[in-house]
Amino acid sequence: MVRVMPEAAPAPVKFDLSKQSVRELNQFLHGDLKDVARVRVENPDGAHSIAVAVDAPVRIEIAGHAGYYAAGMNQQGTVVIEGNAGPGVAENMMSGRVEVAGFASGGAGASAHGGLLVIRGDAGLRCGISLKGGDIVVGGDVGSFSAFMAQAGRIVICGDAAEGLGDSIYEAVLYIRGDIRSLGADAVVQPMTADDIAAVTSLLAAAGIEAPAREFKRVGSARKLYHWNADADQEY
Amino acid sequence: MCGIVGLLVKNPALRGHLGEWMVPMLIGMTERGPDSSGMAVFTEPVGKKQRKLSLYCADPKFTWQRFKHAVTKQFDGVVLTVEVNHGVLTTASPPADVRRWIGTEHPSVHVLSVGRSIDLYKDVGLPVEVAERYHFGEFRGTHLVGHTRMATESAVTPENAHPYTAGEDWCLVHNGSLANPGSLKRKLEKLGEQFVSDCDTEGACRYIHWRLEEGDTLEQALHQSFEDLDGFFTFLMGTHDKLALVRDPFACKPAVVAETDDYVAIASEFRSLAHLPDIRNASVFEPKPAEVYSWSV
Numbered sequence: 040m041v042r043v044m045p046e047a048a049p050a051p052v053k054f055d056l057s058k059q060s061v062r063e064l065n066q067f068l069h070g071d072l073k074d075v076a077r078v079r080v081e082n083p084d085g086a087h088s089i090a091v092a093v094d095a096p097v098r099i100e101i102a103g104h105a106g107y108y109a110a111g112m113n114q115q116g117t118v119v120i121e122g123n124a125g126p127g128v129a130e131n132m133m134s135g136r137v138e139v140a141g142f143a144s145g146g147a148g149a150s151a152h153g154g155l156l157v158i159r160g161d162a163g164l165r166c167g168i169s170l171k172g173g174d175i176v177v178g179g180d181v182g183s184f185s186a187f188m189a190q191a192g193r194i195v196i197c198g199d200a201a202e203g204l205g206d207s208i209y210e211a212v213l214y215i216r217g218d219i220r221s222l223g224a225d226a227v228v229q230p231m232t233a234d235d236i237a238a239v240t241s242l243l244a245a246a247g248i249e250a251p252a253r254e255f256k257r258v259g260s261a262r263k264l265y266h267w268n269a270d271a272d273q274e275y
Numbered sequence: 276m277c278g279i280v281g282l283l284v285k286n287p288a289l290r291g292h293l294g295e296w297m298v299p300m301l302i303g304m305t306e307r308g309p310d311s312s313g314m315a316v317f318t319e320p321v322g323k324k325q326r327k328l329s330l331y332c333a334d335p336k337f338t339w340q341r342f343k344h345a346v347t348k349q350f351d352g353v354v355l356t357v358e359v360n361h362g363v364l365t366t367a368s369p370p371a372d373v374r375r376w377i378g379t380e381h382p383s384v385h386v387l388s389v390g391r392s393i394d395l396y397k398d399v400g401l402p403v404e405v406a407e408r409y410h411f412g413e414f415r416g417t418h419l420v421g422h423t424r425m426a427t428e429s430a431v432t433p434e435n436a437h438p439y440t441a442g443e444d445w446c447l448v449h450n451g452s453l454a455n456p457g458s459l460k461r462k463l464e465k466l467g468e469q470f471v472s473d474c475d476t477e478g479a480c481r482y483i484h485w486r487l488e489e490g491d492t493l494e495q496a497l498h499q500s501f502e503d504l505d506g507f508f509t510f511l512m513g514t515h516d517k518l519a520l521v522r523d524p525f526a527c528k529p530a531v532v533a534e535t536d537d538y539v540a541i542a543s544e545f546r547s548l549a550h551l552p553d554i555r556n557a558s559v560f561e562p563k564p565a566e567v568y569s570w571s572v
Contacts, residue, residue, distance in 0.1 A: 104559070
C-alpha cells in the first residue's frame with residue numbers, strides 16, 4: 040500500500056512593500072521563477088501595478104488592499120488579493136487566475152482574453168468591459184455599464200447589475216442571479232439551456248462560490264447592432 | 276487628474292490628531308496632483324457676531340504689518356495671524372464690508388474663505404512643500420477637506436488651486452473636469468455670484484452654493500447637479516458641521532472611504548488611508564455613483 044503524504048504549502052518568497060518597491064517585486068516576478076512556487080506580498084497598502092505581467096505558474100498572495108491594475112496582463116499565475124482591488128484588476132489577463140477577497144473597483148477584468156477572475160465582493164462600474172475571452176465570477180453586485188462591448192468570455196454575477204448591463208455586447212455571455220436595473224442596447228435576456236446551467240455550475244465551482252445555477256438568467260446579444268440599419272431611427 | 280482627501284474626527288478626544296493624520300493622506304496623493312494643493316480646516320467656531328476671513332497675497336514684498344495696522348484701525352475687534360503669504364483675519368465687523376474694503380484698498384489681497392469655522396490655505400508646489408509651508412500637521416479642528424491638483428484646463432496658480440468656497444463655511448474640492456463651466460458661469464453671474472478664477476471647479480462650487488441659498492438641502496442640490504453639471508466629477512464638500520461626498524453617474528473618478536468609531540477618512544485611493552490608526556478594522560468601501568454621502572461632526 041502506498042501512503043500519499045499531504046503536500047505542504049511551500050514556504051513563500053516574501054516581499055514587504057513598506058521596505059521594497061513594486062519595481063523590485065515585479066522585476067523578481069519577471070525573472071526565472073522555476074524554483075519559486077509561492078510569493079507573498081506584505082503591506083501592499085494600495086500600491087499600483089502589483090504583480091503585473093506575470094508569466095509563470097506561480098502563486099502570489101497580496102496580504103491587503105491593492106491599488107490600480109493589480110495582476111494586469113497575468114499569464115499562468117495565480118494572484119490572490121486578500122483585501123480589495125483598485126481600478127483595472129486583472130485587466131488584459133491572458134490565462135491563470137486572479138482572486139479578490141473584497142470588492143474590486145471599476146474596470147475589473149477589462150479586455151481579459153483568458154483565465155478566471157473571481158471577485159468575492161462587489162465589482163464597480165464597467166466590470167468586464169470589452170471582455171475578449173476570459174471568465175469572471177462576481178459574488179456580489181456589478182456596477183453600471185458592465186460587459187460593455189464584451190466580445191467573448193463569460194461573466195457570472197451572483198448579485199444585481201446596475202444600469203446598461205451588456206451594452207453593445209458581441210458574443211460574450213452573462214449569467215445573473217439578481218436584478219438588472221437596466222439592459223444596455225442590444226442586450227437581451229435569453230433562455231437558459233442545459234449547457235448554460237452546466238456552464239454556471241462549473242464556473243461557480245471553479246470560483247468556490249455556492250449558488251443555485253438554476254436561478255441564473257442568461258443575457259446575450261440580440262445581434263441587431265451587427266449590421267447597419269439605414270431605416271432605423273438611429274435611437275439606440 | 277487630481278487627488279482628494281477628507282477627514283472628520285468623530286471622537287472629540289482625538290481631534291488633536293487631525294492635522295497629523297491628514298498630512299500623510301495629502302502626500303499620498305502627490306502623484307495624482309503634484310502642481311498645487313490646498314486645505315480647508317473647520318475649527319471651533321468664533322463667536323456668533325464674529326467672522327474669520329482667510330486671506331492670500333501672491334506678492335512676497337507685501338507688508339502684512341502695514342495691512343494689519345490699517346485693517347485694525349478700520350474694523351472692530353480685529354485679530355490677524357499671518358503664515359507666509361496667508362493670513363487669517365478675525366473681526367466683529369460685517370464680512371461683506373471687510374471684503375469690499377480689502378478689494379478697494381488692497382486689491383492684491385484675495386479673500387479665500389469667510390465663515391465662523393473655516394480656515395483655508397492653498398498654494399502651488401508639491402503637497403509636501405505646501406503642507407510644510409503652512410504647518411498643516413499642526414491643524415486642530417473637527418474636519419478637513421484637502422486637494423492635490425494636476426491642472427488640465429486652467430493655469431497653475433494659487434487662485435486655481437482647490438478648495439473653492441462660496442458664501443460662509445462652505446468649500447468644495449473636485450477631481451474631474453466639467454464640460455459646461457462657461458455657461459454655468461454666465462448663468463450664475465447674472466444671479467449675483469462673483470467668480471474669482473477661471474477654473475471649472477469654481478462653477479460647481481458656486482452652482483451648489485446657489486442651490487443651497489435658494490433653499491435646497493445639500494442632498495437636493497447635489498441631485499440637481501447631476502442634471503445641470505455636464506462632465507466628470509468626484510466632489511468632496513465641507514460645511515461647518517459636515518463632510519459630503521458625491522460621484523457623477525459615470526464614476527470615472529475614484530474615491531474610497533474608511534470609517535471607524537473614531538473617524539471617517541476619504542481619499543481618491545486607498546494608499547492615502549493605509550497609515551491611519553486601526554485601518555485594518557475600518558469599514559472600507561467605494562461610494563456608489565450618483566449617491567450622496569454625508570457625515571456630521
